[in-house]
Amino acid sequence: MRTAEIGQRFLDFFESKGHAVVPSASLLYNDPTLLFVNAGMVPFKHYLMGVEPAPWKRATSIQKCVRTLDIDEVGKTTRHGTFFQMLGNFSFGDYFKKEAIAFAWELVTSPQSEGGFGFDPASIWVTVLGPGFHPDYPQGDTEARQTWLKVGVPADHIQGRSLNDNYWHMGIPGPGGPCSEIYIDRGPEYGRDGGPEADEDRYLEIWNLVFETEDLSKVRAKDDFDIAGPLKSLNIDTGAGLERIALLLQGVDNMYEIDQVFPVITRAAELSGRRYGADHEDDVRMRVVADHVRSALMLMTDGVTPGNEARGYVLRRLLRRVVRAMKLLGVDEPVLPTLLPVSRDLMCHTFPDILVQWDRVIEAATAEEETFRRTLSAGTTMLDTAVAQTRAAGSTTLSGQKAFQLHDTYGFPIDLTLEMAAEQGLSVDRETFTTLMAEQRQRAKADARAKKGLTTDTEAYTQLRSQGETPFLGYTELSVPTTVTGIVSDGRSVTSAPSGSVVEVVLAETPFYAEMGGQDSDTGLIHASGFDLEVLDVQRPVPGLVVHKVRLDGDLAVGDAVDAEVDAANRFGACQAHTATHVIHAALRELVGPTATQAGSYNKPGYLRFDFSSREAMSAELRKEIEERCNQAIHDDFAVTDTQMPLDQAKAMGAMAMFGEKYPPIVRMVELNGPWSRELCGGTHVASTGRIGLLNLLGEQSIGSGTRRVEALVSTDAFHQMAAERTLVNELTGILKVQPDQLTDRVAKLVSELKDADRKLAAARAREAMGKAESLLAQVAPAGSFDLVAGQLPGIGGADLRNVASELRSRLGDRPGVVALIGGQPGHPAIIVATTSTARAQGAKAGALLRAAVAPISGRGGGKDDMAQGAGTDSTGADAALGLVASELSSLG
CATH class of the missing domain: 3.10.310.40 (Diaminopimelate Epimerase; Chain A, domain 1)
Known part of the structure; x- marks a missing residue:
């Protein structure tokens, strides 16, 4: 059974059981605690935590996932893969343990002719929480055990295990509960007898059923946590590994040999002239290639570009490990343009967006391989120098600092440093290298949290969000009478705050726009009884909750009546800049091409920056053309309209969506001149492009491999910049005694004369130096x-x-x-x-x-x-x- 069919069977089965089929979220899910979606439950996390109500009672999905912690184990085992697909069924306060187990048993054991997976019931083992590990389950999870016995699992095929194995939580305060895992016995040729406790290679886990029952207040480790109390509703969260089920049903030894992956191994073998299965080391390298090619393809399709930080760094490492593995297999010519199309053709039927994004993907991958091949050459020279210095110092160990420098500055893989140093009789201080890498990761995580203004501890916000969503009235109203419904001070929810403190205030409704979608937050005042609160920042720490950071000039308490008033001039400037961002995006796609997709943006009154995918720098002529196209659109005064519609309808109309953003079933589509610009956007805009006034494109630059950035000023800021430039031109023409249209030639002539003088001076210095040296x-x-x-x-x-x-x-x-x-x-x-x-x-x-x-x-x-x-x-x-x-x-x- 092909992998795609297995996934479709899963969705069809649970749809027949009343579950809503939910499309996979992007791998770049908008969650400050994650680089990538790493589990099937991530898009449902806020529903499971009770932060916001779920739009369905039951749901099912096939979620794209990426895990990178075990990247060095890829290819060596049957269980470690970077990209994988997680099958899941979820219940939000609807059915619970007995139904979840019955559903799983029915799907896993039903004959394939009846839509099931057709596993032999005698090959199935399950685990449950065992006795003595949890105070609320002194005898273990007896309900799960009894339910498995009732559906037909023999008692000797049910094993009780510890909290480390059979209790689930997210690693932070939130929902948790015992879980039950389903294993398939692959046979004695894969390991020893005795069930999952004895050998998890022979007994392969395919599905984990999580029974969320408890609200955890503190989490110190997998088996060390505090329980605040029971959850308001009991939830089901399951995850089944599609690739693991596929390897079992396709009768192959590991996940790298299933139909969606193995053809890449075949192509790698053809390129290298080596046979898969003939040599263990070669086999591992080919499996690394197959896994990383697919993983990189999926990441790039979802908008990641190679870089030196966070997501871009992970992608860069995957691509470079492919090139390195192929080089070790004896292939010196470029390989990504050959291997990526193989994976594209395997995955595009399940994920058709791969074809839509293909031109951008292959362009970025090709550029990265070209860069890395140069890096390999430069890094080898640097490593040779480091080896020589190490030997000259009488040492046999290359310093961890030097290995880190090679890795961090030149992108030289640590495994390559280890191998090449060993070839020259040196070891590497791996401990120091690992410490430096860990420090770098911590800095990156701290920077990411700081830039978002968020903390991973959202308990106070979650409590406030459970009281209801904060309605945003700012599309039509800039002043709203309202009530204080919550105050957060130093991360804790409080009922009042004294004068002089800086706190976050939640209102019953708000006209203030919270920073989102690249648009800076509104400014303004909240008028309280006898004093005003200046709004310093507005954020959404959890979906649906708006918090206003304010400095108090008087005492404030929950329940106080206030008036929230947005600074109208600041809001209008923000609207101008945000609409101008859409104008630039449309102009880029028109003049550069459809691969110029948005990779990030930021706008505030008078200023915007826009990041987009492109390998090539803009010429001066193209920058001029884009600026003219933008100002033509402003002059034409296109109407700016917004429409609420189903997400699928908006996408069918060609609306552009930001990678990683979570969109509800009903979305807001903003249009400029109809199809010329259609984007999913929650930001605020002017009524027509003419209200922008003017756009002055400041410049364009690279901000990473395959990503460019343009910056621009709008409205009066653009006019002031142009006026300053005109003043400068007038001053220069006066100093140089030329007309403005002669200025460029005059400056070029002066520069040429200075360079000529420098050359003559250098020649004179050289003659003087040689004269002094003659006597030597x-x-x-x-x-x-x-x-x-x-x-x-x-x-x-x-x-x-x-x-x-x-x-x-x-x-x-x-x-x-x-x-x-x-x-x-x-x-x-x-x-x-x-x-x-x-x-x-x-x-x-x-x-x-x-x-x-x-x-x-x-x-x-x-x-x-x-x-x-x-x-x-x-x-x-x-x-x-x-x-x-x-x-x-x-x-x-």
Whole structure:
């Protein structure tokens, strides 16, 4: 049975049981605690936690997931995959344990001819929470055990296990409960007898049924938590691994050999000329390739581009591991343009958006492979230098700091560093490397939370959200009489707050726009009894709840009547900038192409920035054309309309959606001139594009591999910028005595004249330097068996000093000659050492000689065997430094 059919059977079965079929959310789900969706329940988390009411009593889905913690184990086991699909059925206060078990048993054991999976009941084992692990279940989860016995599982196929195995929670305060896992016995050829407790390779878990019963107040570990009390409603949250079920039903050994993955292995084998199954190491590499190609394809389809941070870094690592694995398989030519189409053709039937995004995906992947191939070359050179420095220091261990630098700065994989260092007889300080990586991850997570203004502890907000959603009235009203329904101080919900404190206030309804969708939050005042509260920020810490950060000039309490008033001028400026963002997006797609999809945006009154997918920088002509197109759209005064409609209808009309955003069944579509610009958007806008006034495109730049950014000013800010530029032009034309249309030519001529003067000055300096160096040739002194030209050239440094050394070395011809020069400025000496090929053959290495000489000038430096250079801070040590070069040469014989 093909993987896609297995998934469809799952959905069809649960739809027949009254479940709403919910499409997979993007892998870039808008959750500050996650890089990617890593479990099927993530899109339902707020419903399960009670943060917002679920739109259905029962739901089922096939959710795209990515997990990266075990990336180094990919290919080595049957269980570890980066991208996978999680089948799930969910109940929000509807059915519970008995029904969930009965549903699972029916689907797993029903004959395939009747729509089931057709597993032999005798091969099924299950686990439940065992006795003695939980105070509320002293005898274990007896209800689950009895239900499994009732549906037909033998008692000796039911195993009781600990909290670590059979209790589920999210790792943070929230819902939790015992779970029951379904395993399939693959047979004695896969391991020893004894059920899941004995061997989880032979007994493969395919489905976990979670029975959410408790509200956890503190979570310290998987088996260490505090229980606040029972949940208001009992929920069912299940997850079945589609790939695991597929490998069992397709009779293959691991998830890399199922129909949606194995053809990539076949293609990798063809490219490498090696046979899958002939060598374990080669097999692991091919499985890594197959897994990572599919995972990268799905991430890029959902909008991730390769980069050095967070999601982009994960994608970059996946792509580079593919290239590296293929290189170890003996393939040196580019591979991603060949392998990715194989995975595309396998996955596009289940996820048709792959075809829509394909041009952008393959463009970004090809560029990344080209970049990495250059990185491999540069990183190898850096590693060779680090190895030489390690050996020169008498060590056999490459420092963790150097390995981290290679990894972080040059993208050099740690496994490649380990392998290449080992080839040269060195180990790597992996512990320090791991520590530095962990510190970097923590900084990244902290930065991400800080930028979002959020904390992972949302308990106070969740409690307030359970009282109801905060209606947003700001599309039509800028001033609203309302009531304080909640106050949050230092992360805790309080009933009152004193004057002088900074708190977050929840209102019964609000006209204030919370920062979202790239639009900055509103500003304004909340008028209380006898004083005003300045609104500093507005956020949505959990869906449906709006909090207003304010500084109190008087005492405030829950229940107080207030008037919320948005700053109208600030709001109008925000509307201008947000509509201008849509204008730029439409202009880019029109002039650059459909691959110029949005990758992020930010707008506030007078200013906007817009990130989009593109490999190529804009030419000056294209920037001008885009700016003109935007201002033409503003001049044409397109009507800006918004319409509420079903999500599927909006997408069918071509509405653009942001990757990672969660959209409700009914969405708001904003249109500019009908199909010219259609976007799903919750932001505020002007009534027509003419109200923007003017757009001034400031510039365009790269912000990562395959991602570009444009910035612009709008309205009066754009006018002021243009006026300032006009003033500058007037001043320059006055100084240079030319007309404005002659200014460019005049400045270009001045620059050319300055460059010519610089060249003449450099030539004069070089002649002066060579003149000073001529006398040194007459003072060639023996140093052991070498001819040494050594001396000081004050005032000469940089390229000039290097050129002198090269010239003097060439004058020595085939002699075993060494040149050692010290130049630079007082207090900043520069040193250079150069060797002839004959000298190098006799053991004189420029880099080693320089390292021996820099101590007297308090300096450092390095280089290759033929030439090395350095700098210091103590000019008084120049004679001693040159003396050390002579001593080193004498010691060589």
